[in-house]
Amino acid sequence: MDSFAMVFTIFVLAAFIGFEVIAKVPPTLHTPLMSGSNAISGIILIGALLSAGAQHTWLTAGLGFVAVVLATINVVGGFMVTNRMLEMFKRKD
Amino acid sequence: MSSGLVNIAYLVAASLFIFGLKGLSHPRTAVRGNQLGALGMLLAIVITLVDQSIIGYEIIIAGVVIGGAIGAILAVRIQMTSMPELVALFNGFGGLASILVAGAALLEVPYLVGSGSVALNAQFSLSIFASGLIGAVTFWGSLVAFGKLQGKVNDGAVRYPADQLVKILLAIIALVFAYLMVVYPDSSTPYWLMVAVASVLGILFVIPIGGADMPVVVALLNSFSGLAAAATGFVLFNTVLIVAGTLVGASGIILTIIMCKAMNRSLTNVLFGTFTVTEGGPSADEVYGGKVKSTSAEEVAMLLEGAKRVCVVPGYGMAVAQAQHAVRELFDLLEGNGTVVEFGVHPVAGRMPGHMNVLLAEADIPYERLKDMDEINPSFKQIDVTIVIGANDVVNPVARTDPDSPIAGMPILDVDYSKTVIVIKRSLSPGFAGIPNPLFAADNALMLFGDGKKAVEDMVKSLKDELG
DSSP: OOOOHHHHHHHHHHHHHHHHHHHHHSGHHHHHHHHHHHHHHTTTTHHHHHHHHHOOHHHHHHHHHHHHHHHHIIIIIIHHHHHHHHHHSSOOO | OOOHHHHHHHHHHHHHHHHHHTTTSHHHHHHHHHHHHHHHHHHHHHHHHHHHOOOOOHHHHHHHHHHHHHHHHHHHHHHGGGGHHHHHHHHHHHHHHHHHHHHHHHHHHHHHHHTSSOOOOOHHHHHHHHHHHHHHHHHHHHHHHHHHHHTSSSOOOOOOHHHHHHHHHHOOOOHHHHHHHHHTTTTHHHHHHHHHHHHHHHHHHTTTTTTGHHHHHHHHHHHHHOOOOOOHHHHOOHHHHHHHHHHHHHHHHHHHHHHHHTTTTOOOHHOOOOOOOTTTTTOOHHHHHTOOBHHHHHHHHHHHOOEEEEEEEEEEEHHHHHHHHHHHHHHHHHHHHHHHHEEEEEETSSEEEEEHHHHHHHTTTOOGGGEEEHGGGGGGGGGEEEEEESOGGGGOOOHHHHSSSSSOOOOOGGGGGEEEHHHHHHHHOOOOOOOOOOGGSSSEEEEEEEEEHHHHHHHHHHHHHOOO
């Protein structure tokens, strides 16, 4: 199997898992789901770290730096605000 | 570290994301689920940082510190009523990051090909194209959505002549640049020109969509931000980017479909359709003329005192008026008086999926009392008093009765079946659909005109007097 077919297989299987898992999230938690998935899409940080860290040219390092800032906002902000919301949903007795 | 080990660590991170999302299937397990997701992210980041191709950490540390501080401040400071804006902004940041990472990868082509980590072929160029295209549409579309949610951009449905044609034309131009990217795979020029075209496309894509359709747009852009990350995963041949991005893509698409179903409209209709205000329907005067009964907070308090079962139906108006804490006070008083209080939440109430639930949770309403549409609808006949706060189209019985109405067939909350309906609203002005609501003139309906928060506070005050 060539490498493109392989990553494409991963993509399709991940889509199936995503649909299965997320279809079970109740409407009450749809907003935390969105902010939580914001945080997960901050995974682009991985790509940004590689560009910012490899520093092949000043330009790639600069693009990487801005991308690191943006993606970190998503990761840190996303997980924190989701946590803040979900704590409110916890039963308070 | 060997690439085999790195890939195993990425697999563990991806699994943690899946377990994390699974945790979101119940409020009890959700906090832990979110923490698992964060753990997965931490693992993926640490593993990437020990990668041998990273030679300097100064830029990374500076970026993480700045981004982390901004993210933390936003997360702590944001008001729950503004969550739709924050999510729109985060969607946009994800899109912009994808554009930049793909653009950097293109500049790194001589090094990447040299090290054998990518091959300069059509797949590589098209993956970069997809990252830039989806990223740019997401970024600019999200900024427009953010502006509309903030009220800084016209939140009506902005139309102009030949608007669909302009968008199709821009999409074709973007495809021409995609072709040029494949022909000149190591040139950055076609890429950045394509990003410019896609940026205009992103703006024009969201501009014509009205405020009440924002839940669909925010959900769709959420999906796009994930897909942009997945596309970048194809560029870098990075599995964790592909899996995580795709999970988010799937999540956003599911939410988009749910929102569309809740409005009985197709996605195409929301995105490109004209939500036409039909001519010839009954006018406001015909529907309301002499039949609308206005009430006072004191009268409502008397009704509530004797009620066994009360349902509150919140809408965007509750968010605007920040009335959720006043509603909580009313909830406590009524529960203390032996009344069962439930909340009927329509899927598209508010400006994003689950918007109302978050506001009510913020006000400490137990989540068991938040009922979705299918759950609450069969109970309305047994409910003594339903209080509608700032909702209109989602409780308009015309959706059931008039097949020619623009909202015909849209699932609604059947509040008109309850014994008495109190509608808290500033005026009789129509909702987003632009049609009068016969509910306001129904025999069992009473209008309480005024600001949502003030009205509920007055009700609380009167009820306190009533209960002594």
